[in-house]
Amino acid sequence: MKLPIKIAAGVCSLAATLLLLDGCRGPDPAAPRHSHFELNEAEIAGNPDLAEDPEARIALSRALTETFGSLAVPRYLVLDDWRRQGFDPNRWPMGESAEEGAEALGEEQRPSLAESAALYAGRCARCHGFSGGGNGPMAARLDTRPRDYRHGVFKKTPLAHGSRPRHEDLVRMLADGISGTAMPSWGPHLTVAEIAGLADFVRLLAIRGETERMAIIDYDAFDGFDQDAFRGYYELVVTRWLGGGEQLILPGHRPEATPERIAHGESLFLDPRGAGCVRCHGREGHGDGEASLVPDPLTGEPVPFLDEWGNPIRPRDLVCSPLRFGERPEDLFRRIHEGINGTPMPAHGGLLVTEPDGTRHSLNDEDIWDLVFYVQSLR
Ligand code: HEC
Ligand code: HEC
Structure with missing residues (x-):
C-alpha cells in the first residue's frame, strides 16, 4: 500500500517560516487616548x-x-x-x-x-x-x-x-x-x-x-x-x-489513525467529487489548487479570493504554514466540519460525496477524522 507521506523539505518558502513577533512589546507610549468611538x-x-x-x-x-x-x-x-x-x-x-x-x-x-x-x-x-x-x-x-x-x-x-x-x-x-x-x-x-x-x-x-x-x-x-x-x-x-x-461542535470519539484511514482521507481530499479540498489546497496541499484564484471581474486576470472584510486571502499551505486556529486533532476536526468564518473555506460536515467506487453518501464524522489524519500526514 502506498503511504501518503510527503517530503516537505525544500518546498516550503522562507516567508512561511518568518514569524512576526513584534506587537507584544508592552504599552505603546505614543498611543493617543481617544475618548469617543469613531463612526464606521x-x-x-x-x-x-x-x-x-x-x-x-x-x-x-x-x-x-x-x-x-x-x-x-x-x-x-x-x-x-x-x-x-x-x-x-x-x-x-x-x-x-x-x-x-x-x-x-x-x-x-x-x-x-x-x-x-x-x-x-x-x-x-x-x-x-x-x-x-x-x-x-x-x-x-x-x-x-x-x-x-x-x-x-x-x-x-x-x-x-x-x-x-x-x-x-x-x-x-x-x-x-x-x-x-x-x-x-x-x-x-x-x-x-x-x-x-x-x-x-x-x-x-x-x-x-x-x-x-x-x-x-x-x-x-x-x-x-x-x-x-x-x-x-x-x-x-x-x-x-x-x-x-x-x-459547540463535539467531535466525539477519535478513532486510531491507521494507514487505511489516511489513504481514505487522501482519496476524499484529492477527488473533486469527494470532499474536493484539492480544488483550493492543491494536489500537494500547498494552497495552490485551481480554485485558489478566481478571475478578476474587470480584467479576467486570476486574483485571490476576497474575505468577509474585502482583503485578499489564499487557501492555507497545509504542508509549510503553521495552523492558526489550533493544532489539536479536535481543532482540525472542527475546522473541516464547520469551515472558517469569514473566508471561502466552507463547512464540510454533511457534504454529499461520491467515493471512488461510485457510492454516494454524506460526509460523516468518520470521514472527517480520515481527512484530519491525512492533513496531519502532510505536515
Ligand atoms: C501586531 C498586531 C496585533 C496586535 C498588537 C493585536 N492583534 Fe489581534 N489580531 C491581529 C491579526 C493580524 C489578527 C488576524 C489573524 C487572522 O485572521 O488569522 C488578529 C485577530 C484578533 C481577533 C480575532 C480572532 C478570531 O478568532 O477571529 C481578536 C478578537 C483580537 N485579535 C484581539 C486582540 C486584542 C484584544 C489585542 C490586545 C490585547 C490584540 N488583538 C492585539 C493582530 C494584532
Ligand atoms: C473554496 C476553497 C477551499 C476549500 C474547498 C477548502 N479550503 Fe481549507 N482553507 C481555505 C482558505 C481560504 C483557508 C485559509 C483561511 C484563513 O487563513 O483564515 C483554508 C484553511 C484551511 C486549514 C487551516 C486551518 C488552520 O487552523 O490554520 C485547513 C486545515 C484546511 N483549510 C483544510 C481543508 C480541507 C481538509 C478541505 C477539504 C475537506 C478544505 N480545506 C477545503 C479554502 C478552502
Whole structure:
C-alpha cells in the first residue's frame, strides 16, 4: 500500500517560516487616548443617502453613544426585558457564568469595561484601531490584516459555522494568540483577569460595530433615522451573542489513525467529487489548487479570493504554514466540519460525496477524522 507521506523539505518558502513577533512589546507610549468611538466611515461612504445627510449622521452617532457610552466610559444600554435577567451594563454576565469557572478567570478582580478599554488602547489599538475597525497604524503593514470586529465574524471558535464566539472562546484565543500571524499570545504578558476584561471589551466593540453596520446599511433617506429600528438591531445583535454553548461542535470519539484511514482521507481530499479540498489546497496541499484564484471581474486576470472584510486571502499551505486556529486533532476536526468564518473555506460536515467506487453518501464524522489524519500526514 502506498503511504501518503510527503517530503516537505525544500518546498516550503522562507516567508512561511518568518514569524512576526513584534506587537507584544508592552504599552505603546505614543498611543493617543481617544475618548469617543469613531463612526464606521467606510460603511457610511457605501450608503450615499446617509453620507450626504449630516443630520442623520448626528442621529446615528447619538443613538450609538446612548447605547454604548464612550471609549472613556463604555457600557451597554439595559433594555427593559434584560433588567429582569440581571443584565450588568458594565460587564454582561448574562448566560455565561455556569461554563466559565469564575475563579479560573479571576472573576473577583475582573476589570470594568472602562479599565479594559484603557488596556486595549495601550496593547491592541495599534493593530485593531481604538474602535475595533482593524485599522490601527500598524494594520496596513501586515499581510494578514488585524480583525475588524465590527462584522461580528470570528474565526478561532469551536462552534458551529457563523456562531458568535463565547466569552471563554475569546479568552482562550487571546491567551494563545494566532500562530503564523501578527496576533500575539497574551497569556505570558497579562493576568487572567486582564484577559477576561479584554474579551469583555472586544465583545462590546463587536456588538457596537454590528449594530452600527446594520443601521448604516438599512438607512434610507425616505424613512430617515428610525430610533425604534435602531433598538431592534441592537437587541438582535445581542441575541446573536447569546447561546453559543448550544452551538459547540463535539467531535466525539477519535478513532486510531491507521494507514487505511489516511489513504481514505487522501482519496476524499484529492477527488473533486469527494470532499474536493484539492480544488483550493492543491494536489500537494500547498494552497495552490485551481480554485485558489478566481478571475478578476474587470480584467479576467486570476486574483485571490476576497474575505468577509474585502482583503485578499489564499487557501492555507497545509504542508509549510503553521495552523492558526489550533493544532489539536479536535481543532482540525472542527475546522473541516464547520469551515472558517469569514473566508471561502466552507463547512464540510454533511457534504454529499461520491467515493471512488461510485457510492454516494454524506460526509460523516468518520470521514472527517480520515481527512484530519491525512492533513496531519502532510505536515
Ligand atoms: C501586531 C498586531 C496585533 C496586535 C498588537 C493585536 N492583534 Fe489581534 N489580531 C491581529 C491579526 C493580524 C489578527 C488576524 C489573524 C487572522 O485572521 O488569522 C488578529 C485577530 C484578533 C481577533 C480575532 C480572532 C478570531 O478568532 O477571529 C481578536 C478578537 C483580537 N485579535 C484581539 C486582540 C486584542 C484584544 C489585542 C490586545 C490585547 C490584540 N488583538 C492585539 C493582530 C494584532
Ligand atoms: C473554496 C476553497 C477551499 C476549500 C474547498 C477548502 N479550503 Fe481549507 N482553507 C481555505 C482558505 C481560504 C483557508 C485559509 C483561511 C484563513 O487563513 O483564515 C483554508 C484553511 C484551511 C486549514 C487551516 C486551518 C488552520 O487552523 O490554520 C485547513 C486545515 C484546511 N483549510 C483544510 C481543508 C480541507 C481538509 C478541505 C477539504 C475537506 C478544505 N480545506 C477545503 C479554502 C478552502
